[in-house]
Amino acid sequence: xxxFEKLTGVxxxxxxxxxxxxxxxxxxxLKTIKRSGLGVNLFDEMRYDREGNEIPxxxxxxxQYRDAEIIVAGDNFGxxxxxxxxxxxxxxxxxxxxxxxxxxxIFYNNCFKNGILPIVLPRDEVDLLxxxxxxxxxxRMTVDLENQEITTSDGETIAFEIDPFRKHCLMNGLDDIGxxxxxxxxxxxxxxxxxxxxxxx
Amino acid sequence: MSGKxxxxxxxxxxxxxxxxxxxxxxxxxxxxxxxxxSPQAFEGLRMAGRKVHAPDKTIAVPDHNVPTTLDRAKGIExxxxxxxxxxxxxxxxxxxxxxxxxxxxxxxxxxxxxPEQGWTLPGMTVVCGDSxxxxxxxxxxxxxxxxxxxxxxVLATQTLIQKKSKNMKxxxxxxxxxxxxxxxxxxxxxxxxxxxxxxxYVIEYCGExxxxxxxxxxxxxxxxxIEGGARAGLIAPDETTFEYxxxxxxxxxxxxxxxxxxxxxxxxxxxxxxxxxxxxxxxDEIEPVVTWGTSPEDVLPITAKVPAPEDFTGGKVEAVxxxxxxMGLTPGTPLNEIKVDAVxxxxxxxxxxxxxxxxxxxxxxxxxxxxxxxxxxxxxxxxREQAEAEGLADIFKAAGAEWRLAxxxxxxAMNPDQLAPEERCASTxxxxxxGRQGYKGRTHLVSPGxxxxxxxxxxxxxxxxxx
Ligand code: SF4
Numbered sequence: 213x214x215x216f217e218k219l220t221g222v223x224x225x226x227x228x229x230x231x232x233x234x235x236x237x238x239x240x241x242l243k244t245i246k247r248s249g250l251g252v253n254l255f256d257e258m259r260y261d262r263e264g265n266e267i268p269x270x271x272x273x274x275x276q277y278r279d280a281e282i283i284v285a286g287d288n289f290g291x292x293x294x295x296x297x298x299x300x301x302x303x304x305x306x307x308x309x310x311x312x313x314x315x316x317x318i319f320y321n322n323c324f325k326n327g328i329l330p331i332v333l334p335r336d337e338v339d340l341l342x343x344x345x346x347x348x349x350x351x352r353m354t355v356d357l358e359n360q361e362i363t364t365s366d367g368e369t370i371a372f373e374i375d376p377f378r379k380h381c382l383m384n385g386l387d388d389i390g391x392x393x394x395x396x397x398x399x400x401x402x403x404x405x406x407x408x409x410x411x412x413x
Numbered sequence: 414m415s416g417k418x419x420x421x422x423x424x425x426x427x428x429x430x431x432x433x434x435x436x437x438x439x440x441x442x443x444x445x446x447x448x449x450x451s452p453q454a455f456e457g458l459r460m461a462g463r464k465v466h467a468p469d470k471t472i473a474v475p476d477h478n479v480p481t482t483l484d485r486a487k488g489i490e491x492x493x494x495x496x497x498x499x500x501x502x503x504x505x506x507x508x509x510x511x512x513x514x515x516x517x518x519x520x521x522x523x524x525x526x527x528p529e530q531g532w533t534l535p536g537m538t539v540v541c542g543d544s545x546x547x548x549x550x551x552x553x554x555x556x557x558x559x560x561x562x563x564x565x566x567v568l569a570t571q572t573l574i575q576k577k578s579k580n581m582k583x584x585x586x587x588x589x590x591x592x593x594x595x596x597x598x599x600x601x602x603x604x605x606x607x608x609x610x611x612x613x614y615v616i617e618y619c620g621e622x623x624x625x626x627x628x629x630x631x632x633x634x635x636x637x638x639i640e641g642g643a644r645a646g647l648i649a650p651d652e653t654t655f656e657y658x659x660x661x662x663x664x665x666x667x668x669x670x671x672x673x674x675x676x677x678x679x680x681x682x683x684x685x686x687x688x689x690x691x692x693x694x695x696x697d698e699i700e701p702v703v704t705w706g707t708s709p710e711d712v713l714p715i716t717a718k719v720p721a722p723e724d725f726t727g728g729k730v731e732a733v734x735x736x737x738x739x740m741g742l743t744p745g746t747p748l749n750e751i752k753v754d755a756v757x758x759x760x761x762x763x764x765x766x767x768x769x770x771x772x773x774x775x776x777x778x779x780x781x782x783x784x785x786x787x788x789x790x791x792x793x794x795x796x797r798e799q800a801e802a803e804g805l806a807d808i809f810k811a812a813g814a815e816w817r818l819a820x821x822x823x824x825x826a827m828n829p830d831q832l833a834p835e836e837r838c839a840s841t842x843x844x845x846x847x848g849r850q851g852y853k854g855r856t857h858l859v860s861p862g863x864x865x866x867x868x869x870x871x872x873x874x875x876x877x878x879x880x
Contacts, residue, residue: 229728234846243493245452286728288609294544296560325562377436392570395430402429412665412673
């Protein structure tokens with residue numbers, strides 16, 4: 213997994229609340245057996261009409277946001293289906309950080325497995341960043357994971373919280389499975405205990 | 414120290430390792446797998462040269478893509494769907510996990526097959542690469558959906574990296590009124606808490622109205638916990654649970670049954686347990702409900718009218734404008750005057766035998782309205798077999814409904830079972846998102862009885878008028 217340290221890029225504003233994973237990547241694209249290549253279909257039904265033409269009003273189709281690397285989103289981003297295709301599609305498009313007042317649980321987890329940093333902030337700070345994002349491509353934001361800080365295009369800084377373990381994994385691009393397998397002895401010991409206590413499982 | 418909740422007890426019994434910052438390795442007792450979210454996980458394992466850690470605790474069944482038409486033996490037409498199902502077939506056979514292929518009578522929706530076969534038991538940890546894994550919480554099992562990277566993690570290690578959620582109690586006091594069902598309870602709760610109200614929590618549903626529910630009804634309630642944003646929904650196991658579990662193919666037998674039962678009986682929240690959030694609803698105040706918008710929180714009693722954007726505040730105003738436009742609805746329209754083109758009965762929310770009985774009760778001796786197509790899709794091959802044995806299938810066919818084979822079908826429309834653009838559907842499934850049941854399709858979530866009533870009248874209908 214690619215490491216995440218510091219990112220300076222264009223942020224796209226998506227103020228709609230409850231953007232669900234069906235919107236992020238509609239089900240027709242779940243039929244792939246690969247992880248890559250989903251970026252062109254990110255937000256497909258909002259981004260293209262039935263004939264496959266771009267809908268000019270959609271934020272990521274606007275010239276100033278085509279290269280966005282950050283999304284500032286409305287409440288409860290990523291709700292609904294557990295599909296990891298949602299972060300795969302975001303990542304494939306080039307999105308590396310998403311900022312909102314809240315995220316759905318499974319989506320939030322899935323982001324970290326794919327090098328995407330989801331940031332939860334209070335409403336007034338999200339509003340401020342949303343307004344900054346609305347300024348377009350010259351308004352580049354900086355997300356600094358090491359110092360847990362976002363800098364707006366005006367130089368204002370906003371601190372954010374993040375779980376230390378997740379931060380460590382993201383900053384070092386660590387693979388969860390490898391880390392867990394280092395604890396194999398604990399897992400084996402648990403299995404032995406559980407076999408005694410709950411042999412029917 | 415205060416007592417423990419049911420969630421605390423199951424959690425504590427499954428921590429295989431705890432780091433200093435509270436990050437745990439949670440041991441997983443049952444891992445359910447379907448064809449859509451697993452191919453990349455198996456591929457990842459193979460590429461890393463890793464093995465499935467506990468094949469005997471892993472159960473696979475194809476459900477999302479499988480055709481539900483009677484001629485499905487002839488294979489899957491759509492190439493990508495076929496490749497996905499074939500990939501599951503190959504992965505299951507190569508790794509030696511339990512597997513119910515398409516032509517097995519036990520095949521069905523993964524969340525219906527698990528409980529039916531006795532794989533899901535009280536006190537277990539159950540995961541699946543599917544958000545509606547919450548369904549299994551009905552047994553007092555800690556069950557939740559995971560992403561594909563986590564599927565790979567569980568395959569490789571039989572554990573998940575987790576931090577504990579907070580405890581939320583949802584109590585439904587008193588008794589339900591006639592015509593009000595488990596589906597109405599779970600939708601009414603989401604209507605009250607919103608789709609993010611449960612975020613960060615594991616919910617335990619309790620109270621007289623929950624105790625009174627059958628296992629089928631409890632599964633319906635827990636199924637939609639995820640729609641309220643919760644990591645999982647739980648209901649403490651009791652005699653109803655034990656009765657359901659006993660004798661199932663993979664349930665414990667003999668002395669093991671007795672040992673299991675003794676432990677299961679301890680799986681209740683202590684009286685002095687700590688709750689981070691408590692919600693109470695009076696069962697008496699719950700009406701048969703429907704959704705009018707494109708979020709499961711857009712819930713109202715069938716007796717209400719389509720709301721207006723001005724009835725809301727904040728970001729929801731825009732969302733409601735967009736939803737009404739998408740749904741083709743005008744504020745002020747009585748919900749029971751909304752005409753439907755299609756009715757879908759099925760899914761892991763309402764595809765069990767009891768749901769089909771409810772539908773049959775309403776349809777018996779009646780006809781599906783002209784111009785309405787009704788699709789009834791059992792949750793598993795065994796549910797289908799039972800519905801035929803009980804004569805329900807005859808009622809469905811006589812009414813003019815399509816009686817299908819088991820699968821997810823029009824719940825998410827990955828196979829050809831889809832709505833056409835702007836087609837409107839009364840559906841017993843769990844999500845009314847834009848495009849969920851077909852591009853530009855319009856979904857109203859309802860209980861099975863309400864779905865049947867809509868099929869007969871051709872518009873959303875208060876099921877109590879037909880009882
Ligand atoms: S029936 Fe619907 S909700 Fe349930 S597993 Fe299938 S697609 Fe998901």
